[in-house]
Amino acid sequence: MSGSSPLALPEGLRDLEPVRSIRAPARLVYTFTAGEATSRFLRGIASKKILGERCPVCGKVMLPPRGSCPTDGVPTSEQVELADRGIVTTFCVVNVKFSGSAMELPYVCASVLPDGADMGLFGLVQEVPFDQIRMGMRVEAVWVDDDELQPNLASIKWWRPTGEPDAPYESYREHV
Amino acid sequence: MTDAEILSAPLVLEYPFTRTVGPVQSAFLTGLREGLVLGVRAGDGRVLCPPVEYDPVTSAELTELVELGETGTVTTWSWEPDPRPHQPLDRPFAWALVRLDGADSALLHAVDAGSPEAMATGMQVRIRWSDERAGSITDIACFEPTAAGPA
Numbered sequence: 664m665s666g667s668s669p670l671a672l673p674e675g676l677r678d679l680e681p682v683r684s685i686r687a688p689a690r691l692v693y694t695f696t697a698g699e700a701t702s703r704f705l706r707g708i709a710s711k712k713i714l715g716e717r718c719p720v721c722g723k724v725m726l727p728p729r730g731s732c733p734t735d736g737v738p739t740s741e742q743v744e745l746a747d748r749g750i751v752t753t754f755c756v757v758n759v760k761f762s763g764s765a766m767e768l769p770y771v772c773a774s775v776l777p778d779g780a781d782m783g784l785f786g787l788v789q790e791v792p793f794d795q796i797r798m799g800m801r802v803e804a805v806w807v808d809d810d811e812l813q814p815n816l817a818s819i820k821w822w823r824p825t826g827e828p829d830a831p832y833e834s835y836r837e838h839v
Numbered sequence: 840m841t842d843a844e845i846l847s848a849p850l851v852l853e854y855p856f857t858r859t860v861g862p863v864q865s866a867f868l869t870g871l872r873e874g875l876v877l878g879v880r881a882g883d884g885r886v887l888c889p890p891v892e893y894d895p896v897t898s899a900e901l902t903e904l905v906e907l908g909e910t911g912t913v914t915t916w917s918w919e920p921d922p923r924p925h926q927p928l929d930r931p932f933a934w935a936l937v938r939l940d941g942a943d944s945a946l947l948h949a950v951d952a953g954s955p956e957a958m959a960t961g962m963q964v965r966i967r968w969s970d971e972r973a974g975s976i977t978d979i980a981c982f983e984p985t986a987a988g989p990a
Contacts, residue, residue: 669900669902670862670863670866670902670904671902671903671904672866672869672904673870673875673877673904673906675873675875676866676869676870676873676875679869679873681865681866681869682860682865682868682869682872682974683859683860683865684857684858684859684860685857685858685860685868685974685975686855686856686857687856687857687858688853688854688855688856689852689853689854689856690851690852690853690854691851691852691853692849692850692851693849693850693851693852694847694848694849694850695847695848695849695850696845696846696847697845697846697847697848698845699844699845701846702844702845702846705846706846763853814846815848
């Protein structure tokens with residue numbers, strides 16, 4: 664409290680360190696149920712496979728699959744195994760630490776479009792200085808050790824550059 | 840695919856906010872830490888607890904703090920039969936609005952009454968302080984019925 668406050672504190676509180684702030688965390692505890700299509704996808708992840716699902720109308724490959732095409736409103740009909748390499752379509756450099764994260768700053772979070780997919784996966788890009796990461800960069804998945812594979816995206820530790828030439832913007836402009 | 844093949848997992852969303860409290864709530868919370876409840880006098884003479892920084896009628900800045908008693912009156916209540924984690928008590932209790940002696944408005948808190956039959960609008964309750972106080976509304980552990988009965 665500033666010295667100019669017009670509040671007159673009771674005598675017993677005057678020489679004490681005042682409370683200035685409170686912790687007011689908002690905490691929501693859920694059980695997330697993946698549903699059929701995403702469960703298929705997550706089981707694939709646990710065996711180092713990236714499985715998308717194709718829309719029978721537009722032919723696009725959804726990732727992670729939710730079991731239907733958001734554009735055509737029909738169930739996806741075909742499971743498609745995708746490469747575990749692809750293109751950084753867009754990314755951000757994270758400069759702010761948040762609680763619970765052990766990541767060293769700055770680091771890069773990117774949307775990676777695996778070859779053959781029409782939607783990207785979010786992940787980290789590592790093994791390259793953050794300021795060399797760019798749109799169109801070719802990357803490959805770095806998986807956890809086989810005995811640590813789980814049906815969740817933590818099984819992909821991060822993505823790293825393959826060293827291949829960048830993809831031209833036209834090749835992924837629909838996916839940015 | 841059977842239900843057993845559908846994956847599910849815990850998912851916790853948490854936003855660890857810290858917020859500053861301003862001068863009036865600072866005084867209120869500092870008071871709680873020291874075992875003292877403060878209200879604030881509004882322009883129409885009423886004493887508000889919990890205290891507010893600005894007059895709810897005129898919006899004028901409020902500056903007169905008033906020391907209140909540790910006993911009060913339940914003005915309304917609702918029984919909580921199945922407390923959830925992090926609620927004030929780990930056994931069934933009443934949520935209640937308590938008008939502390941000396942105040943004209945009421946404070947939301949828990950009453951450790953044992954059963955809903957022990958609750959009544961107008962009953963007298965007393966603050967049970969927490970053993971460890973840190974400048975938070977939880978410095979009041981809860982209220983408990985006094986022997987005095989209805990006001």
